[in-house]
Amino acid sequence: MAKQNKTDLQNVPAAARFINRVISKMRYRRQVCRDVRAELAAHFEDELRGCKTDEERQQKALEVIAGFGDVKMLAVLLRRAKKRCRPLWRTVVARSLQTAGLLILCLILYTVWFSTGKPTISVDYVAMLNRMSRPEVSNKDNALPHLEKAASLYVDPNQDLREQIPAFSNILSPEYRDFAGLPEADRNAITEYVRVNEQAWGEFVAASSKPCCYREYGFDPNCSDRDKWMWSIIVPHLREFKGLAHVGVWRCRIAIARGSIDEALNNCLAIARNAEHLQRLSMIVEQLVGLALCSLANEEIPGTLESTSLTAKQLKDLQGQLAQVYAGGYPVMNLEFDKMVFHDLVQHLFTDGGLGGGHLIPASWADISDDRVNLAGDDERMFLMPLLVAASMVHARRDETLEVGDRIYDEQIKLAKMTPYQQKHREDVSSADDILTSLSSRKFSVLHFIVPAFDRLSEIEFRGKVSHQATLTILALARWRAEKGEYPASLGQLTAAGLLKDLPMDPFSDKPLIYRRTGDNFILYSVGPNFRDDGGEPGKGHNGCLEKWLDNGDTVFWPVPKTR
Amino acid sequence: MKFESQLLKGIAPVVVLEILSRGQMYGYELSEAIEERSAEVLTLGKGTLYPLLYNLEAKKLIRGRWEQAESGRKRRYYSITGKGKDELARQKAQLKELTTGLNLIFSGALAPA
Numbered sequence: 001m002a003k004q005n006k007t008d009l010q011n012v013p014a015a016a017r018f019i020n021r022v023i024s025k026m027r028y029r030r031q032v033c034r035d036v037r038a039e040l041a042a043h044f045e046d047e048l049r050g051c052k053t054d055e056e057r058q059q060k061a062l063e064v065i066a067g068f069g070d071v072k073m074l075a076v077l078l079r080r081a082k083k084r085c086r087p088l089w090r091t092v093v094a095r096s097l098q099t100a101g102l103l104i105l106c107l108i109l110y111t112v113w114f115s116t117g118k119p120t121i122s123v124d125y126v127a128m129l130n131r132m133s134r135p136e137v138s139n140k141d142n143a144l145p146h147l148e149k150a151a152s153l154y155v156d157p158n159q160d161l162r163e164q165i166p167a168f169s170n171i172l173s174p175e176y177r178d179f180a181g182l183p184e185a186d187r188n189a190i191t192e193y194v195r196v197n198e199q200a201w202g203e204f205v206a207a208s209s210k211p212c213c214y215r216e217y218g219f220d221p222n223c224s225d226r227d228k229w230m231w232s233i234i235v236p237h238l239r240e241f242k243g244l245a246h247v248g249v250w251r252c253r254i255a256i257a258r259g260s261i262d263e264a265l266n267n268c269l270a271i272a273r274n275a276e277h278l279q280r281l282s283m284i285v286e287q288l289v290g291l292a293l294c295s296l297a298n299e300e301i302p303g304t305l306e307s308t309s310l311t312a313k314q315l316k317d318l319q320g321q322l323a324q325v326y327a328g329g330y331p332v333m334n335l336e337f338d339k340m341v342f343h344d345l346v347q348h349l350f351t352d353g354g355l356g357g358g359h360l361i362p363a364s365w366a367d368i369s370d371d372r373v374n375l376a377g378d379d380e381r382m383f384l385m386p387l388l389v390a391a392s393m394v395h396a397r398r399d400e401t402l403e404v405g406d407r408i409y410d411e412q413i414k415l416a417k418m419t420p421y422q423q424k425h426r427e428d429v430s431s432a433d434d435i436l437t438s439l440s441s442r443k444f445s446v447l448h449f450i451v452p453a454f455d456r457l458s459e460i461e462f463r464g465k466v467s468h469q470a471t472l473t474i475l476a477l478a479r480w481r482a483e484k485g486e487y488p489a490s491l492g493q494l495t496a497a498g499l500l501k502d503l504p505m506d507p508f509s510d511k512p513l514i515y516r517r518t519g520d521n522f523i524l525y526s527v528g529p530n531f532r533d534d535g536g537e538p539g540k541g542h543n544g545c546l547e548k549w550l551d552n553g554d555t556v557f558w559p560v561p562k563t564r
Numbered sequence: 565m566k567f568e569s570q571l572l573k574g575i576a577p578v579v580v581l582e583i584l585s586r587g588q589m590y591g592y593e594l595s596e597a598i599e600e601r602s603a604e605v606l607t608l609g610k611g612t613l614y615p616l617l618y619n620l621e622a623k624k625l626i627r628g629r630w631e632q633a634e635s636g637r638k639r640r641y642y643s644i645t646g647k648g649k650d651e652l653a654r655q656k657a658q659l660k661e662l663t664t665g666l667n668l669i670f671s672g673a674l675a676p677a
């Protein structure tokens with residue numbers, strides 16, 4: 001229809017132009033525009049029908065155009081009227097598509113805004129940590145420089161040597177306690193190991209003589225400004241510290257083999273003192289290494305007692321020096337640092353302000369995930385970015401994440417002060433693991449990702465504490481026997497006589513450790529993680545070896561187990 | 565005398581419905597018919613005519629369809645619907661009342677000579 005009329009108006013360009021302008025300004029569906037064009041063309045033809053000449057037709061066309069009025073206004077009126085003509089279903093579809101389009105546009109804009117969020121770094125938590133962790137002492141009283149020097153000098157037995165000499169990897173096994181009884185090749189290798197670490201051990205001992213230990217936390221010198229947050233703090237040499245403690249243990253055993261008991265005990269004391277230094281540091285991983293050293297010292301001292309005969313004076317000195325290691329009280333696991341790490345992470349991972357206090361930033365979330373799961377190349381990251389954006393959108397906002405995270409840490413700080421027995425019978429405290437388990441892994445993926453496994457953390461701490469107390473008690477019992485010729489009937493006699501300051505408390509029963517005389521000997525044990533007195537029967541591991549802190553028996557401190 | 569456009573706009577739909585109630589017409593024919601039957605007193609501007617037709621069609625008062633004219637050309641013919649007839653009757657009744665009222669005010673001066 002439109003084509004037919006278009007052809008008829010070919011000689012009247014003004015009319016054709018006018019119709020084209022109206023249609024182009026109508027900006028409506030093609031079919032409707034075609035109908036309107038045909039109808040307007042037909043109108044012009046009818047108007048021009050009576051004109052004889054081209055000139056007359058042109059003149060008349062201009063008059064008709066003038067009669068139609070403003071092109072833009074006409075187009076608007078036509079479009080409006082035609083829109084009203086469309087059927088309801090078409091209107092519904094059009095409105096739905098418009099709404100969907102609008103929503104998609106809003107979503108795109110929101111996604112762009114969301115993805116380009118930037119964190120606001122308002123608190124320098126690293127500086128705050130360094131301020132908080134530094135005691136008011138001069139630098140020369142700090143053990144850490146000596147420990148670090150010792151670690152840098154330390155030489156680890158290589159893998160071949162470890163495979164050839166199992167004593168290196170199973171240092172606590174009773175069969176390796178008697179150095180003189182080891183095969184010659186083992187003795188030579190161990191002696192060489194001790195020799196090459198002579199200088200490192202000297203620094204380790206120097207560290208043990210210092211009254212305190214603190215660390216200036218910082219970053220890898222090659223770390224970019226973007227990566228300077230607590231998550232990236234480096235804590236070097238922890239493995240070497242454990243290696244140095246092993247050097248001390250071997251030195252102790254070699255000294256016993258030579259008959260140098262005082263030297264042997266001094267080596268154990270050096271380990272115990274440095275254990276305490278590390279336990280006072282801020283990071284959980286440092287404290288755990290400290291606890292491992294503490295455990296090593298408290299295994300080795302009773303072992304030494306069993307294999308040698310000490311005088312009452314030696315026992316008294318050793319007990320006094322060992323008690324002095326924790327004169328300020330046995331340290332409670334310090335989780336404040338980890339709480340600060342969490343706060344620092346939040347300020348790097350979330351925007352600051354707006355709905356819910358800010359939202360998770362996908363790019364930062366990718367950075368931190370990269371540290372743990374290694375997202376590899378940029379391509380892979382680009383591929384995962386939409387998923388990260390979606391995950392960030394469903395994640396809890398900043399305020400809620402902070403609130404729940406703080407609750408987890410606060411509850412855990414409370415728990416760290418409770419013995420395992422108190423924790424078992426608690427009513428009003430939930431563990432971090434309980435809270436985490438109850439949280440949606442999508443909404444709180446950050447917390448699931450970064451909160452450390454607190455499970456049994458405080459139990460490890462209390463194990464260290466009771467091991468230390470048990471060693472002091474064993475020394476007191478040995479003193480009593482050295483003075484009176486037999487062991488006391490009860491531990492209470494030790495405290496009454498001033499040989500022991502306090503009764504050793506079992507954290508798994510909240511009662512004193514169980515002590516019984518057994519003929520010419522005695523037994524001292526904790527009921528252990530099963531909270532049940534198994535009559536002093538030690539727990540056994542999968543291979544039948546006797547082990548401490550198993551839930552199928554008691555943890556026996558004395559007599560020292562002969563097999564593991 | 566030509567009517568003021570605003571005044572005409574108010575009664576244009578009734579006029580179109582009245583003309584179409586006498587038979588189907590296409591746009592140009594309709595505009596000619598209005599002028600002719602009102603002795604050129606009423607003139608519907610071309611810019612008003614087609615939007616008005618489409619609006620009446622949207623309200624389902626008239627129906628438009630393409631037909632072949634006697635001359636062989638295709639034209640869009642408009643005819644009044646049942647709903648349009650009802651609306652026309654209602655509007656005419658209102659106009660009658662309006663005229664009566666105006667006559668009373670103007671003491672019969674508005675009555676046709």
